[in-house]
Amino acid sequence: MPPLLIAIEPGPPHVLHGGAAGPTLQHGVGHWTEAIERFAHNWSGETLLIGNQAPSDMVGVTRFRGTETILRDARRPLFTLMVPSRITRIVDPLFAGPFGSRLVRLDWERASHPALLKVLEEEVAGSPNATIFIPTGIAITVETVIRNIQRLKDAAGGGSQLKFRLRFSSQGHERRGLHPSYFGLQLKRWRDRAGDVDLRFGIEVESMAQRYSEVSGLDIAWVPWPNEATNCAPTTTRPDPAAPHIYVYASRREQGTGNAERIISDLKASLPPASRFTVQIGSKGAELFPDIVRRLKSTDRVTFSGSGLPPAQLHALFSDASAIVLPYELRRYKGRGSALMWAALDHGIPMIAPTGTGFGDDIARHGIGYAYRRLDEIPNLALRCIANADELSAAIGRYQVRRTEAVAAYLYA
Secondary structure, eight states: OOOOOEEEEEGGGGGGOOOOOOOOTTOOOOOHHHHHHHHOOOOOOOOEEEEESSSSSSSOOOOOEEEESSOOTTTOOOOHHHHHHHHHHHHHHTTTTTTHHTTTTHHSSSSSOOOHHHHHHHHHHHHOOEEEESSSSHHHHHHHHHHHHHHHHHHHOTTTOOEEEEEEESSSSSHHTTHHHHHHHHHHHHHHHSSSSSEEEEEESSHHHHHHHHHHHHHHHHOOOOOSSSSSSOOSOOOTTOEEEEEEOOOGGGGGGGHHHHHHHHHHSSSTOEEEEEEEOHHHHHOOOOHHHHHHTTTTTTTEEEEEEOHHHHHHHHHSSSEEEEOHHHHHHHOOOOHHHHEEETTTEEEEEETTTTHHHHHHHHHHEESSSGGGGHHHHHHHHHHHHHHHEEEEEEEHHHHHHHHHHHOOO
């Protein structure tokens, strides 16, 4: 049997400050949950999930160890993490690079937890050739592993062949307005500290993996979500070009909730009369924009959906779509990916996304959809998705092969 894959579910960042563990696993919904399922399902041997609270049912997960009190660090107050970031934001224009990176080093290197280490030591003692995998890295999980690699090797015993695969979907700089080189330099520091061990970092967004490789001098792998095998399948029939279905995902403010009504209005004015639309806005977006939600719910040819849906129900909303619109804010998604991108690809659906976002640039580069600079470009790009369906489908097929190869090379090499 192939070695044990130990996947560590991160929990939201606020658990660092003594807050309650987040519901990412216990409710069985959310992007982190789906990502874990995909990686676990693609692993050919036993999988152990270490997480905050037990999930109800997760595809591919063999065992679970709860960590309700593990991913916390109540002893360190919030300001010790945030002050360096705020200082750096001020001096960043003058000191971008190694100096500024050291100012925020505390963000990444002070968060560690003995209880998580204890669980890992117990597991590798019985599985000396295990792969320790963090699918969505945050400071407390990654630093705990890096700081204690020698202890984990000792626990595994002589002749062990532990592998460490630490993957990131969001790197933090884009949320704090920091220079993106900071994270590349942090990866280099982590790698230097780890020493002689089989360790590889992975980044969800291909363009950012290339950038961090250049900054750090390391071979940073591009590690997308694995192809879906449980909740969806590629669309087998082409949508009717005379009656296309356009899906708009604007769940939160930073994902475009405030622009959802305008986007739907522009699309209705430009697409065929038989077109239909689905817009998804989550509870956080609905709280901030209740009037938009109220009007969209009563708009002709528009289906409205909230958030918190299990993957199968979520995918059913757009499985027959001609295009998926992801109107995310550039400021918040510069260098970041989108889980909806992977789901769209699994259904063979092209996407429309902003230029400058991590996933938007990758979409444009590989011809699996189109990128826009202004919102008023979206209707024309939707028409192009409908007209160029065969061309886009072929490009998506090629991209899917690259995804499979990239994940296999990262986890198994």
